[in-house]
């Protein structure tokens with residue numbers, strides 16, 4: 001039986017070349033031929049094809065070939081605006097965490113300055129109490145007895161759906177809340193900011209420091225142990 005794909009452990013990366021058959025035994029480029037064929041066929045859908053084509057052009061335009069070498073040039077926020085423009089979107093939705101409301105405000109200004117119609121919805125919109133989803137008093141951030149409205153990514157998604165947002169931008173949604181938003185949003189969604197309360201919304205920093213100051217991230221534990 002073929003092994004599960006583990007591209008993250010691969011040292012060959014022949015999928016970036018034409019030597020497709022030289023990968024490890026569990027290389028999905030070799031073992032998942034039928035899935036790959038079906039996936040490639042999806043790009044025959046004109047809408048999907050155009051989305052993928054513009055995304056690829058966006059990727060291309062993020063580099064400059066200078067005499068000293070290839071150099072990146074666009075911060076992600078610039079990329080988001082450029083891609084939305086390429087796609088011809090007029091109305092953009094921002095789903096943001098209340099803790100990043102200032103970032104959402106700045107992003108709105110940047111996008112409005114480029115001519116977009118921007119609609120934004122905070123995670124707490126609706127003020128639905130946390131008790132609604134079974135949160136106990138001792139599980140409230142402000143402590144027992146406090147009123148806490150829950151983050152409701154479904155509310156955010158449905159409001160943006162109703163407003164006719166053509167493209168959504170997630171700004172600092174919590175882990176899990178973001179996944180729910182992606183599930184319920186009708187328009188495609190990109191992420192501008194992935195929340196990381198410790199590393200200033202740069203989750204990659206945890207990986208970069210896992211060989212030094214955050215070595216504890218590599219500890220071994222079982223799925224059954226308490227987190």
Ligand code: SF4
Pocket residue numbers: 006007008010011012013014015016023024026027028029
């Ligand atoms: S597709 Fe194959 S060659 Fe590419 S990273 Fe995965 S295992 Fe390696």
